[in-house]
Amino acid sequence: MGNWWGQDTIEIGVPALVLLGLMMACWTAAAAWTLLAARRSSLTARRDKLRVLRMTRMMDEAPALPLLVRADGRIEASDRLAGWFGLDALPNTITELAGEGARGVPRAEIDALYEHVRRTLSSAAPFRMVLHPQGEGHALAVTGHLADPQVSRGGAVLVWLVDASDSATQIARLTESAERARTDFSSLVGLIEAAPVPMWFRAADGRLRLVNSAYVAAVGGESAEDVVASNIELVEEHEGVSAKQVALEARKSGQAIQRNLMATIEGERRAVKVSDLPVGDEGIAGYAIDVEEFEMLAREYRAFRAAQRALLDQLSSGVAQFDAGRNLIFVNLPMQRLFRLPPSIGQESTPIGEVFGVMRDAGRLPEVRDFPAWRREKDNWFTASEAQDEEWVLPDGSHLRIVAQPMPDGGLMMIVEDRTEQLQLASARDTLLRVRTAMQDSLFEGVAVIAPDGCLQLWNRRFASEWSLSEDFLGSHPHIDALLEALAPRLNAPSDARRIGMVIEAATLRREQTGGRVTLSDGRTMALMGVPLPDGNGMLTSLDITDSQKAEAALLERNQALVEADAVKTRFLANMSYEFRTPLTSITGFAEMLRDGVAGELSEAGAEYVTAILESTARLSDQIESVLDLTQSEAGLLPLARETIELMPLMTRLVHDRAQNIEAAGITLNLRGDRTAGTVIGDPRRLARAIGNVIDNAIAVTGKDGRINIDLKRRREGPRIMIHYQTGATGPEAEIARQNAGLGLPLARELIEAHDGSIEFMQHANSGITATIALP
Template sequence: MGNWWGADSITIGIPALVLLGLIMACWTAAAVWTLMAARHRQGSSRRDRMQMLRMGRMMEEAPALPLVVRADGKLEAGARLAGWFGLEEIPRTLDGLAREGARGICPTELEKLKENVQRTMSSASPFKMMLHPIGEGHALSVSGHLADPQVARGGAVVLWVIDASDSAAEITRLTDASEKAMADFSALVGLIEAAPIPMWFRGADARLRLVNSAYVSAVGGESAEDVVGNNVELVEPVEGLSASEVAIQARESGRAIQRNVMVTIEGERRAYKVSDLPVGSEGIAGYAIDVEDLEQLNREYRAFRAAQRALLDQMSSGVAQFDSSRNLIFVNLPMQRTFRLPATIGQEATPLNEVFEIMRDGGRLPEVRDFPAWRKEKEAWFLASEVKDEEWVLPDGTHLRIVAQPMPDGGLMMIVEDRTEQLQLASARDTLLRVRTATQDSLFEGLVVLAPDGRLQLWNRRFAAEWGLSEEFLGTHPHIDALLEALKPQLATEGDARRIGMVIEAATLRREQSGGRVSLADGRTLALMGVPLPDGNGMLTSLDITDSQKAEAALMERNQALVEADAVKTRFLANMSYEFRTPLTSITGFAEMLRDGVAGELSETGAEYVAAIIDSTARLSDQIESVLDLTQSEAGLLPLTREVVELMPLVTRLVHDRAALIEGAGITLNLRGDRSSGTVHGDARRLARAIGNVLDNAIASSGRGGRVNVDLKRRRDGAQVIIHHVPCEEGPEAEMARQNAGLGLPLARELIEAHDGTLEFVQHARSGVTATIRLP
C-alpha cells in the first residue's frame, strides 16, 4: 500500500466450519455404527428392538443425514432429508433433486454434485461442497465418500448432508464484516497515502511509527522505513522545543496543538500550519498544511490595505471606515481637515457617538433641533440595506455630500465630498449663461449653434427676427433638415437653402470656417458665416448687409472712376514728359553751342547766363526723367534690364559723383564695405538712380558739419545698403532739405520695389535716421 508503513495483514479463515464438520462426522459415524449394530441384533431380543428404535430416533434428531447413491444411480435417504432439499420426498435419482419452479437445488450445483459423485465412484476420492436449495434459505454442507460394503455394495457413495445454515450465516456475516473492515482500512490507508500534505503517527514514546509519501518527500527521505527508522523530523525545533516535545505536550494535555512554523522543503522556506492530535493512549497523530500562499495573501492584503489608505489620504474626498461594532478604525486626511478631527483619531477604536460629539464641538455638523434623535437616525446607517446619500449644510456655509455605504462585514464606509466650490461654480455658470443669452440677444448678427448630429442647440432673438421663425418652433430644437425647410420660404431662390446647409456642414462636421451670401425674397441680403466651436458644435451667423452692400457698390463705382482718372493722369504725365524732353533737348544743345563759341565769343556775363541755362536744363531733364520713371512704375510699365551689378563699385561711383556737393555742404561721408557685398541682378542705371536719390536726401537733410555713414553688407537673404544721417531739426537748412526731397524718395522706393527689394526708413529718437535698402 505505497509507503504507508507498519500495517499487519489481516487474514480471516473459517476454522469454525472445519470443526463443525468434524463433530458432525463423528456424530454421524456413531449413529451409523449404532444403527448397524441394532440391525445385527434385531432378531435377538426385544431389548435390542427398543435400542434400535432409540437409535433410529437419534438418527431422526441428528444434525447430519445420510444420502446413499447406489451404483445404479438410485437414492436412499429418509423423508427428513427431502424437506432440507425443499422436496416432499426423496427422488429416485440425483436428477430429481432439481425440479422446475422454486424447488430443489439449482442445475449448476446439481451438475457439480453429479461430477463429484461420479469421481468418488471411480476413484474413491472424497469431496466436500455446499448446496443451497432454492427458496429455502438453507446452506447444506455435503461430504461424500465411497460407502462401506456392509452399508451398500457395488461402489455406492454415501453423502452426509449437514444443515449449516446458522453457521454459514454467521460465517458470512463475519466474513463480510472482515472484508468491509479490510476495505475501509485499505481505503483509509490509501487516502492517507494519497494525501498531498505530510501526515505522521507517533507512538506513546513520541517517536515516529507511520509516515506517508508526502512526509517522505518533504524531508527528502528514500523510503518510509528509512524515515521512521532514523526518526527524521519535518519540523525544526522552535523556541527550544522539538517536534516530539510538542507532541508529548499535546498527549499530556489531551488537546490538539496547532502552530505556524517555517519549514525548509526542497531548499525553500515555506510557512506550514502543524497540528498534533492525541489519539487516546495509542499515540499522537500529526499533519502539516502548507499555508505559505495564505500567508502571502495576508502580506499582500496588508500591503494593499496600506497602499489603499495612502491613496485615500491623497484623495480630495474625506473617507472614514467603521467596523461592525460601530467604532471608527480609519479616517483619511481630507476627512480630518473637513471635520477638524484630532490627528490621533482612528489610531484606536472610537465609537460613532464620540466621533459625532467631536464634530459637533468643532461646529462641523448641521444645526438640528434634537441632536440625540438625529444621532440615533445616523446609527441606523449600519442596518441599512442600501447606500444612504445626504446633503449637510454646516453653520459656516460649507455644503457637504455624505454617502454612507454599508459593508458586508456589518461595518460602514462614510464618504464626504465638499461641494461648496462646485455649487459656487454652478451658480457662476448659471450667471454666465444668463449673461451669454443677454449678450447674444443684443448682437446685430443672427446666431444659432448646432450640434454635430444636426440638432439646434442655441439661438438668439435676432436670428428668429431675421428669418421670421417663431420661438415655439426653435424651442423644439429642430434638426437641420427641418430648419432649412422653414427657411426656404424666406429665400429668393430655394437653391440658397443648400448653400446654407453646406456652410453648417463645414462648421460642424469638417471643422472648417466658411461663409457665403444669400438673398431673401423681400430684397434683403444676408452674409452667412459658419464657425467651428471648441466643444464640437458649429455656429452659424447671419448679418443683414443690404445697406452696406449698397454703399459698397457706390464706393466701387467711385473707385473705378478714380482708377480711370489716375490712368488718364499717368498717360498725360508720360506724354507730357516726352513732349517736354524734345524742346528741352534743343535748349540744352543751343546753350552748349553758345558755351563752346559756335556763335562767337561770349562775354563773361553771357558765359554765366549760358552756364546757368545748361545747369537748369540738366535739373529739369532729371526731374522729367524722374516723373517719367515714377509714372511708368506706378502703371507697371517701367522697362528694366537684367544684368549683374557689383554693389561696391556702383556705390563708390555715386559717392565720387557727389564729392563736390559733399565738400560744399561741409559734410563728412564714411563709406564702409568691400567686394564681399557681392552682386545683384538688375538695371544698373535705375539702381544707381534709386540709391543716389536716397544718398542725396541724406546729404541735403544733414546740417553743415554733419556726418553720413554708408555701409554695404551681405546677408543670407541678399545685399543691404544702409545710409545713416542726423537731419537738421530747425532752420533754413531743414526747410531746404524738405523742399529738395521732391520726387527723389518716392521714385527710389518704386525703383527698389521694381527690383523685388525694399526700402525702409527708421527714425531714431537721438541718433538720426537710418535708410535700409535690401536687394535680393
C-alpha cells in the same frame, strides 16, 4: 490305431517317446502359457478400460480440455468444449468456432488462434493466448504445441484450453487495483516532485529521507540523494530551535505545526510559511510555501491604507468608515470639520449611535421630531442592498448630501458633500442665464446657438423677427435640417439655405469660424457668421447689412473712379515725360553747339550762360527720367536687365561720382566694406540710380560738417546697405536740394522693390536717420 502306435513304438523306440513327451510337455506348457497370457491380457484390457473410463471422467471434470487442430483446419475435442464456446455442438473446423451475438468466439480471436496454429505447424513454436467466448463471461487460457505423431500422423496442433474465468476476473481486478495504485502513486510522486514549493519527509528520528526538486533547488544542492545524505536543512535555527526539533515536537504532539519565518531560497532571503505534519509512526512530512509576495502585499496594503487615509484627508468631501460591528474606525479631516467632531473620535471604536449623538449636540444634524427613531432608521444603512442617498438641511442653512455605501465586509462608508456653495452657484447661474437672455434680446444681431447634435438650443428675439420664425417652432428645438427648410422660402435663392448649413457645420463640427452673405426674398442682405463656442456648441449670427452694403457700393464706385483717374494721371505723366524730352534734347544740343563755338566765339558771360543752360537741362532730364521710371514701375511696365553686380565696386563708383557735391556741402562720407559683401542679380543702371537717390537725399539733408556713414555687410539672407546720416542742412539751397531729392526716394523704393528687395528708414532720437537697403 493300436497297430500304428505299436508300429511307431516298435519303429522309433524309446528316444522317440522321450522326444514325444517333451513335445507334449512343451505343448502343454505353451497352452498353459497361452491360457495364462490370455487371462493376463483380459485383466489388462479390463484395467485399461477402467483407466480410460476413469481418465475420461477425470477429463470431463478437469478445468482444462484438449483440442486437436489438424493441418486442414479440422478439429477434434470433447463435446463439453462446445459448451465452453457457447455452442450446442462442436463444429468440424476451427473457423466455425467463431460466432455472433451470444454464441461462439469473436472472429478476430479465432483468426488469431488459427494463425498461431499455422505458425506452430510450420515452426513447432508453442504459443499462448486467451479466448473470450461471447455471452458466457468466460476466459479461456489457451496453450498450444505440436502434437505427437502417434496422436495425429498427418500433423496437428494440440491445444489445451483452461477455464480461467474466475482467475481472470480476479487477476483483472487485482491488475486494475494494482494499476490504479501504481498510477495514483506515480501521480502523487510526480505531483510532489513537480510541486513548485519545497517538500520533504523525515524519518522518526527527524533526519531527512526524501526531498523534491524544489527543495534541492532551494538549498542549492546537486541532487536529492546528496541533500539527504548531507542532511541539508532548508530552514536555519530560529530563536535557538532547529527545524529538526520542531518536526520532532510535531510528531510528539501529533499536531501540525505552522510558522512564518525568513529562509534563504536560491540565494535570496524570502518570507516562507513552514508546515510540519506528523504521518503516523512513519515520520514527519513538511513543506514550505513562499509568502514573500503575500507579505509584500500586506505591506503594500498597509501603505495603501495609510496613503488612502492621507488622501481622504485632502478631499473636500467628508468620509467616515464603520466596521461590521457598526463602530466608527476612521474619519477624515473634512468630516471632522463639517460635523465639528472631536479629534480623538476616530481613534477609538465609537458606535454609530454615539457618533450621531455628538453630531446632534454640535447642531450638525437635521431637526427631527423623534431623534431616537431617526437614529434607529440609520441602522438600515448597513443592511441595504445598494447605496443610500439623502439630503440633509442643517439648522444653519447648510445643504449636505449624504451617501451611505454598504461594504462587502458588513461595514459602511459614509460620504458627505457640502452642497451649500453649489446651490448658491446654481442660483447665481440662473440669474446669469436670465441676464444673458435679456442681453441677447437687446442685440442688433440675430443669434442662434446650435448643439453638436444639430438641434437648436438658444435664440434671441432678433433672430426670430429677422427670419419671421414663430416662437412655437423655435421652442420645439428643431434640427438644423428642419431649420434650414423653414429658412429656404425666405431666401431670394433657396439654394442659399445650403450655404447657411455649411456655416453652421463649420462652427459646430469643424470648430472653424466662417462667414457669408445671403439675400432675402424682400431684398434685404444678411451677413452670416458662424462662431465655435467653448462648450462645443456653435453660434450663428445674422446682421442686416442692407444699408451698409449700399454705402459700400457707393464707395466702390468712387474708388473705381479714383483708380481710373490715377491711371489717367499715370498715362498723362508718361506722355508728358516723352513730350518734355523732345524739346529738352533740342535745347541741350543747341547749347552744346554754342559751347563748342559752332556759332562763333562766345564771350565770357555767354559761356557762363551756356554752362548754366547745360546744367539745368541735365538736372531736368534726370528729373524727367525719374518720373518716367516711377510711372512705369507703378504700372508694372518697368523693364529690368538681369546681370551679376558686385556691390563694393558699385558703391565705390557712386561715392566717387558724388565727390564734388560732398565737398561742396562740406560734409564727410565714409564707405566701409569689402568684396565679401558679395554680388546680386539685377539691372546695374537702375539699381545704381536707386542707391544714388538715397545717397543724394542724405547729402541734401546733412548739415555742414556733418558725417555720412555707409556700411556694406553680408547677412545670411542677403547683402545689406546701411546709410546713416543726421539732418541739419539749412538755407534756400538746402531746401531746394531736399525738394530735388524728394522725388528720388519714391523712385528708389520702387526700383529696389522691383529687384525683390526692401528699404526702411529708422528715425533716431538725435535727429539721426538710418536707411537700410536689403537685397536678395
